Amino acid sequence: MSLGPRGFLYTPGGFEPADALAAARAHLSDRDDGELYLQYRASEMVAFDDGRLRAADYSTDRGFGLRGVTGEMTGFAHANELSRAAIDRAAETLRLLDPSKQAPAGPPRGTNARLYTDADPLVAVPFERKLALIEEIEAEARRRDPRIDQVSVVLSxxxxxxxxxxxxxxxxxxxxxxxxxxxxxVMADGDRRESGSHGLGGRYLYDRLFDRATWMRCVDEAVRMADVNMRSVAAPAGDMPVLLGPGWCGVLLHEAVGHGLEGDFNRKGQSTFSGRIGERVASPGVTVVDEGNIADRRGSLTIDDEGTPTQRNVLIEDGILRGYMQDRLNARLMGVEPTGNGRRESFAHAPMPRMTNTFMLGGEDDPAELLARLDKGIYAKSFGGGQVDIVSGKFVFSCTEAYKVEGGKLGDPIKGATLIGDGPTVMQRVQGIGNDMALDEGVGMCGKGGQSVPAGVGQPSLLVSAITVGGTAA
Structure with a gap:
């Protein structure tokens, strides 16, 4: 009988599904919880830079992670070999744990959901077509403006x-x-050089990216952003009202608020949201959701990395804190149910509570009317890099596209603007919520505890009464 994609994990006559189950029972039955996590992964990246192929990488790896949990203690070992002998060797690590003194945690609930195709995008399109596409995209970008000096296209x-x-x-x-x-x-005019970029993706096949209208929009946005930055002036500085754009600006919500709503920080009392279920933590109208079961989205998972089906979790409802994102360990210790947020970077990492697709729901305000409310402030349309203290929510974010606002109208684009503050305070200062909620286009990565996983963000236009803006203008 064919194993389908599972054939990449098992070898008939060698390491078979029965061996994996027998190993899990032999080494994990006397623990509070735990699992044997098997993984095969293939990845590729093709990069075209300044008229030539810069990189063409392809790699595969496979292995297992064996985790046993007793109380708050976790034993974890991994190897890049799938065999019963390797699992037995790894299980020596679990002997450091005391045996469980209670009934083990029950299994995750089952699901028949399928949120994305199981087809392999890497083999569905020949390498020659991938190379031809990125060559065409690079040439198209160069045709847009004579000031374009550099173009980089990456397909992965x-x-x-x-x-x-x-x-x-x-x-x-x-x-x-x-x-x-x-x-x-990168655009160049005399001594001035400015950049622009745009990306998109998700849990689907390459055919969506090969659609001409899709990749042309990617080119349009990258060139438009570079042109905007070429016209930018020094950013103002000080505390002022800020209008945040829809979609990708949700990365600020993700970093400055989302991490503080993960179960481990709250179980340990390390988050500013710890012990505040039922309290007001944001302005009325603010509803924040983590939803891992949206079809084809970058941050979605049919099941999380502990086997729990993902779901829609309302974290903040109309400004009131309703719950946290939970993996199995922290949910058990806090006396609540797992929420499908146990995630890991790969078989070489133990799971922890992580976000999937985290966003704020839309309101009833017209975004144009929100802009008209600003007498003097800035409109932040897109962010780049930032730094966040996960426990306190304090952040510093750089704007990649932002504008002065005076008299309710957009003014000059600005360069060098940073937003400085803390997530809980910003959530209390929300004065307007647009009816234009959008998710990002599928490029987000989330880092925590040395692990990186794909994630989604989103929000509507948000009017915040005051955020500290770090700028360069006198």
Whole structure:
């Protein structure tokens, strides 16, 4: 009988599904919780830079992670070999844990949901077509404006097969595609050089990215942003009202608020949101959701990396804190149910509570009317890099596209603007919520504890009464 994609994890006559289940039962039955996590992953990246192929990488790896949990203690070991002997060797680490003194945690609930295709995007399109596409995109970007000095196009994808095997007999399998396209340009005029970029992607096949209208929009946005930055002036500085744009600006919400709503920080009392369920933590109208079961989205998972089906979790409702994002360990210790947020970077990492697609719901305000309310402030349309203290929510974010606002109208684009503050305070200062909620276009990565995972963000236009703006204008 064919195993389908699971054939990348098992070898007939060698390491078989029965061996994985037997290993899980042998090494995890006397623990409070735990699982054997198997993974195969193939990934590629093709980069075209300044008229030539800069990189063409392809790699595969596979292995397992064995985790046992007793109380708050976790034992974890991994190896890039899938065999019963390797798992038995790894299990020596679990002997450092005391045996469980209570009934083990039950298995995750089952699901028949499929949020994305299980087809492999890497093999569906020949390399020659991928190279031809990025060459065409690079040439198209250069045709847009004679000031364009550099163009970089990157096409990347991965295909992962994961299986979670538990001692209670639970077996959960997920096949995860992921693709991304990014276009970056540099404009030059005399001594001035400015950049612009745009990207998109998700859990689907390359065919969506090969659609001409899709990649042309990527080029349009990258060139437009570079042109805007060429016209930018020094950013103002000081405390002032800020209108945040829809979509990608939700990365500020993700970093400055979302991490503080993850279960581990709250169980340990380290978050500013700890112990505040039922309290007002944001302005009326602010509703924040983490939803891992949106079809084809970059941050979505059919099941999380512990086997729990993902779901829609309302974290803040009309300004009131309703719950946290939970993996199995922290949910058990806090006496609540897992929420499908147990995630890990790969088989070489233990799971922890992480966001999936985190966003704020839209309101009823017209975005144009929100802009008209600003007498003097800035409109931040897009962010680049930033720094955030996860526990306190304090942040510093750089704007990649922002504008002065005077008399309710957009003024000059500004350069060098940073937003400085803390997430909980910003949430209390929301004065207007647009009816234009949008998710980002599928480029987000989330870092925590040395692990990186794909994630989605989103929000509507948001009018905040005051944020500290760091600028360069006198």
């Amino acid at each position: 994808g991965s295909w992962s097969v994961v299986e979670i095997v538990r001692p209670d007999g639970f077996v959960g399998t997920d096949v995860r595609p992921l693709v991304r396209l990014n276009v970056s340009v």
